[in-house]
Amino acid sequence: MSVAGHSGAAVAAGSLLQARGLGLERGGRELFCDLSFAVRPGHLLQVEGANGAGKTSLLRILAGLSRYGFSGQVERAAPLLYLGHHSAVKAMLSPRENLAWHIAGEGSYRADEIDTALAQVGLYGYEDVPSHTLSAGQHRRVNLARLYLSRSPLWLLDEPFTAIDRDGVAALEALLVRHAQQGGAVVLTSHQRLSVSYPVARLDLRAGLKEGLSEGAHT
Amino acid sequence: MSVAGHSGAAVAAGSLLQARGLGLERGGRELFCDLSFAVRPGHLLQVEGANGAGKTSLLRILAGLSRYGFSGQVERAAPLLYLGHHSAVKAMLSPRENLAWHIAGEGSYRADEIDTALAQVGLYGYEDVPSHTLSAGQHRRVNLARLYLSRSPLWLLDEPFTAIDRDGVAALEALLVRHAQQGGAVVLTSHQRLSVSYPVARLDLRAGLKEGLSEGAHT
Amino acid sequence: MYFDSLHAALAMEGHGPFVWGAYAITALVLLTLLVSPVLRARRLRRELAGDIRRREAAAGEGGYASRT
Amino acid sequence: MSAPGLLAFCGRLLRRQLVLALRRPVDIGNPLLFFAMVVALFPLGLGPAPAALAGFAPGILWIIALLANLLTADNLFRGDFEDGSLEQLLLSPQPLYLSVLAYVLAQWLVTGLLLAVLSPLFALMLGLPGAAVPTLVASLLLGTAVLSLVGGIGAALTVGLKRGGMLIALLILPFYMPVLIFGSAAVQAVVGGMPAASHLAILGAMLCLSVALAPLAISAALRISIDA
Amino acid sequence: MSAPGLLAFCGRLLRRQLVLALRRPVDIGNPLLFFAMVVALFPLGLGPAPAALAGFAPGILWIIALLANLLTADNLFRGDFEDGSLEQLLLSPQPLYLSVLAYVLAQWLVTGLLLAVLSPLFALMLGLPGAAVPTLVASLLLGTAVLSLVGGIGAALTVGLKRGGMLIALLILPFYMPVLIFGSAAVQAVVGGMPAASHLAILGAMLCLSVALAPLAISAALRISIDA
Amino acid sequence: MWSFFHKLGSPPWLYRITGSILRWLLPLTLIALAVGAVWGLLFTAPDFRQGNSYRIIYIHVPSAVVALAGYYVMAFAGAISLIWKMKMADVAMKSCAPVGAALTFIALVTGAIWGKPTWGTWWVWDARITSMLILLFLYLGVIALYEAFDNKEAAGKACAVLTLVGTVNIPIIYKSVDWWYSLHQPASIKFTGESSIDPSMLYPLLLMIGSFYALFTCALLMNMRLEILRRESRTGWVRKLVGA
Ligand code: HEM
Ligand SMILES: Nc1ncnc2c1ncn2[C@@H]1O[C@H](COP(=O)(O)OP(=O)(O)OP(=O)(O)O)[C@@H](O)[C@H]1O
Ligand SMILES: Nc1ncnc2c1ncn2[C@@H]1O[C@H](COP(=O)(O)OP(=O)(O)OP(=O)(O)O)[C@@H](O)[C@H]1O
Numbered sequence A, B: 001m002s003v004a005g006h007s008g009a010a011v012a013a014g015s016l017l018q019a020r021g022l023g024l025e026r027g028g029r030e031l032f033c034d035l036s037f038a039v040r041p042g043h044l045l046q047v048e049g050a051n052g053a054g055k056t057s058l059l060r061i062l063a064g065l066s067r068y069g070f071s072g073q074v075e076r077a078a079p080l081l082y083l084g085h086h087s088a089v090k091a092m093l094s095p096r097e098n099l100a101w102h103i104a105g106e107g108s109y110r111a112d113e114i115d116t117a118l119a120q121v122g123l124y125g126y127e128d129v130p131s132h133t134l135s136a137g138q139h140r141r142v143n144l145a146r147l148y149l150s151r152s153p154l155w156l157l158d159e160p161f162t163a164i165d166r167d168g169v170a171a172l173e174a175l176l177v178r179h180a181q182q183g184g185a186v187v188l189t190s191h192q193r194l195s196v197s198y199p200v201a202r203l204d205l206r207a208g209l210k211e212g213l214s215e216g217a218h219t
Numbered sequence C: 001m002y003f004d005s006l007h008a009a010l011a012m013e014g015h016g017p018f019v020w021g022a023y024a025i026t027a028l029v030l031l032t033l034l035v036s037p038v039l040r041a042r043r044l045r046r047e048l049a050g051d052i053r054r055r056e057a058a059a060g061e062g063g064y065a066s067r068t
Numbered sequence D, E: 001m002s003a004p005g006l007l008a009f010c011g012r013l014l015r016r017q018l019v020l021a022l023r024r025p026v027d028i029g030n031p032l033l034f035f036a037m038v039v040a041l042f043p044l045g046l047g048p049a050p051a052a053l054a055g056f057a058p059g060i061l062w063i064i065a066l067l068a069n070l071l072t073a074d075n076l077f078r079g080d081f082e083d084g085s086l087e088q089l090l091l092s093p094q095p096l097y098l099s100v101l102a103y104v105l106a107q108w109l110v111t112g113l114l115l116a117v118l119s120p121l122f123a124l125m126l127g128l129p130g131a132a133v134p135t136l137v138a139s140l141l142l143g144t145a146v147l148s149l150v151g152g153i154g155a156a157l158t159v160g161l162k163r164g165g166m167l168i169a170l171l172i173l174p175f176y177m178p179v180l181i182f183g184s185a186a187v188q189a190v191v192g193g194m195p196a197a198s199h200l201a202i203l204g205a206m207l208c209l210s211v212a213l214a215p216l217a218i219s220a221a222l223r224i225s226i227d228a
Numbered sequence F: 001m002w003s004f005f006h007k008l009g010s011p012p013w014l015y016r017i018t019g020s021i022l023r024w025l026l027p028l029t030l031i032a033l034a035v036g037a038v039w040g041l042l043f044t045a046p047d048f049r050q051g052n053s054y055r056i057i058y059i060h061v062p063s064a065v066v067a068l069a070g071y072y073v074m075a076f077a078g079a080i081s082l083i084w085k086m087k088m089a090d091v092a093m094k095s096c097a098p099v100g101a102a103l104t105f106i107a108l109v110t111g112a113i114w115g116k117p118t119w120g121t122w123w124v125w126d127a128r129i130t131s132m133l134i135l136l137f138l139y140l141g142v143i144a145l146y147e148a149f150d151n152k153e154a155a156g157k158a159c160a161v162l163t164l165v166g167t168v169n170i171p172i173i174y175k176s177v178d179w180w181y182s183l184h185q186p187a188s189i190k191f192t193g194e195s196s197i198d199p200s201m202l203y204p205l206l207l208m209i210g211s212f213y214a215l216f217t218c219a220l221l222m223n224m225r226l227e228i229l230r231r232e233s234r235t236g237w238v239r240k241l242v243g244a
């Protein structure tokens, strides 16, 4: 696979996301500069870096949520799904209501599809309790259930494994690989190495390099 | 070391915390029952369990924050420090102000002690920015800086590694071991195995057992 | 000049305090309006100059270390 | 398996907002009781002289409507901002104009509409002549909708700020003032034996203007705020 | 290396709360402006007639004081509850009675005290006779302190609930009413040429009572709320 | 034309040109203000009805007029910033607010002072006075909103939205306040009609109005220069400027 840096080129055919010459300075510190890459179907890209390296900032720029104060361009060629640090789970709604609302913008789903997705993230039996009674990990899982229903080819996930137990992490990793194999692409940040048998490209922000991409290896 | 279950006995001499016959039912599910153990100086106890197993609930009972709706007794023989899911870091205050306030109840500290603690968690140079400009991990680190200043022998830490990068986790693990070696004790929850060369006792809540304690091994 | 004496000009037939007071307040506000950007610009330039010197001094060393 | 229709999406959004507002049964009763209590405050504060109160009843009720809006405006987007729902809304392919309108509509239903429906009761408590009540209800219906829309602009502008509490009041109170003036004047006109149609027409015009423009301003402000 | 003294701790808490309230220079201006704007609402709603306004001035100012308290009471502990600071406070070895008093004091300084200090200006704008101004200030100083303490109880009781907004108003408004009555009556007495000492004495007695008891109630309520 | 527009958008150019404008405009303004004030205070005859208190007119009316015009300057800059995404328009808009607020404040205070000898009271809820008060709130709202944002670029955009909403609303606010007052109060208090003013009083007034406009411009430019420096503090040209 090739997640090589493109500079000043036209959108490569078939790429879901293209970043050109991204640079960001925050609070007087340069987090990254002249960062260029393309994300194509089948890519699994892990953004790495120490705390404060700029992973979240990068993801928000890629998603189009940050619009001021950075240099460079981002071109998005496909609908994307972004899950950030905040879980977007309303405390007063039940997991079922929360999930139904999360996916309301993307399409129409049947009630049993929603229940299946909740069961897949281990929330069987918790569909109708108010979400504020859920534990921290269960709370995150409500949000992750979206991934089982999503039809967006490009996923941008900011620390999706936070508060998830070991079984949950394994299931999630399997899901990410399946998504990539089916022609989707995933950009995620995490402090844990993924343990998947699929090539994972790494973008290391610690260096703040011009070409920060290294080819991933089967692990 | 012995973190064996005591039932109905008097507070064992020298134990910092003693739980007797703890039982909790939440939302119609029994999370644990008749859980008894003592935490003595030098103990490092990791509470384990899947999402929703009741780790947070247990820690809050041990800390004395939950006072209703459980059975059994907890006896606390020493001042404790509890860090929960919420970081208690005020967005509008700087890390220095936050930390100064966090420890204000425990004792009087000099300004350079506070700065040293912040530097130890990697926040050198960030002492005076408003905390809401910090990244997720840096935000948690402000809270963790308390551990470097704490004089409480007993620490109850609920997922202290959340959002912390690999170097930070290693440093934190070293700190926990040091604390235990100096006669303190730590009860923590985490989904990651600790990689420390110190005996770690494990309390597995997945089973919801009568005797949920297994002797830890050097890892 | 309309008034016969300085005293008359100050008194303004009883309206003096009002008129002079209004002018004094106005002068004060206008003065701060003009002086404050000058002062703030001066302070900013001093800060920036200090910042540049600090950066040059720190140029050799690495940036921020997150290691604990 | 197609993307849902625009109106279907807005309908769902509206339902979600209403469910959130009325999750518990007491939640419906609370605003009601709140209004009743604040109405009771005025005679306590201003003195119980009935004649004076009746003359000022339209103004009092309108000031209460305005304050109730002010009190709730800040919460319009704040919860959704803090838990990340707002980011998701901005990323969703649905047009923001209508989504925003659904937010405002839901808020209006539980403050403005409720107050308008209850206002005859309060008018009675304050001794407003019965003939003025229909105008009171009509003016509240139109005017509180404008208040909700304008309040939405303030909420959107301040939602990204760590401490929006008082700021939002500063931003929107000047824009509330024309509504207050025409709303209370409409009722006072009827009390004085004059027709109120022209006042209501002006309120209606304000409503049209703000329905057309406020969602645009709110959308723009939300996109800016998410980046604050 | 000893634990800090009790008063030192409370001093730090008070300073923290004030810093939080007044982090930026504009933050001091905002409540001030807010009061000015709400004062302006009343003539707009009730009409500009100077005589009527002057008669209502004590009531209007008192209602504003009360609403300002109501508006801010809910935030007294909510922020600290949501980010975990409150748990830490409850776990700290310091006595809760004084900590809680420091919270309330900080809130009073930026609402009640500020309003009392500014009230002569607003009294002027509403045409209140100059002779009544000292009584107005005194009654506001005493009364708003009571309001803040009582509001603290409501805030502590509802802080653990997901939606406290309106509920707190219902809980505390009944307790606010006596304060409103005596406060505005004190000023009206002076306007009517009567002495206000007895009214002020009653307000002072209320203050003593609530300083003694409210912190106890607040502490107990906080311990319960943290477990909700 | 376009090149001029481009230059306007260039911070270094704007910084330089405003500097050279201020160099002659500022002294001129101060002299004109002094001349006008002395003329009005000491060299005109008193008004036959209001006596000497009318001399306040020479600061009251100019500040009121310029404060009102200032909001439209601000809104115009805001519109340019939103429509053409010009950053320097942001800067201009942001810099208008404190100047406008200060002038509004002067108009209010001098008006209140004038009211005491004339009407016997510091404050009445007159239509024009009330709308001037609302104008002050509008200005202060913009300042407060700008200060509350950390990201100053976002702050500029947010304020632009607010001022644009304000432009739609200001005529409505003014009309409604006017109308509110006439509804309650068949105008019992009258300002001196402009037509009846004597030429000997008019000339210094015109001079003062002109100098207040110039003063607005000076203060605006000075604030803009400060803001440009602050925003561009990381760029090469500012470092050169500061280092020198
Ligand atoms: C706080 C009180 C006052 C405020 C806010 C205020 C505000 C204003 C404003 C906004 C204007 C309009 C300028 C224009 O549109 O051309 C104005 C003009 C004027 N004001 Fe005042 N005013 C106040 C008190 C007074 C008083 C007490 C007097 C004198 C008795 C006065 C006399 C005038 C005159 C003579 C003019 C110019 C003539 C005119 O436009 O009619 N004002 N004032
Ligand atoms: N509004 C802001 N003002 C100034 N600096 C900011 C702002 N927001 C973020 N930063 C800084 O930008 C840097 C990157 O933050 P970011 O959240 O992207 O880090 P991250 O890589 O996601 O870290 P973590 O692993 O802790 O989540 C941090 O050093 C932070 O202090
Ligand atoms: N107020 C409540 N009402 C009903 N059930 C509750 C309540 N609070 C917690 N629970 C339930 O108690 C269980 C344990 O929650 P707890 O937060 O202790 O789990 P945890 O072990 O910390 O999980 P995690 O790893 O996700 O943090 C969960 O299943 C949750 O649904």
Ligand SMILES: [Mg+2]
Pocket (backbone or CB within 6 Å): A055, A056, A057, A158, B135, B136, B137
């Ligand atoms: Mg991050």
Ligand SMILES: [Mg+2]
Pocket (backbone or CB within 6 Å): A135, A136, A137, B055, B056, B057, B158
């Ligand atoms: Mg937990």
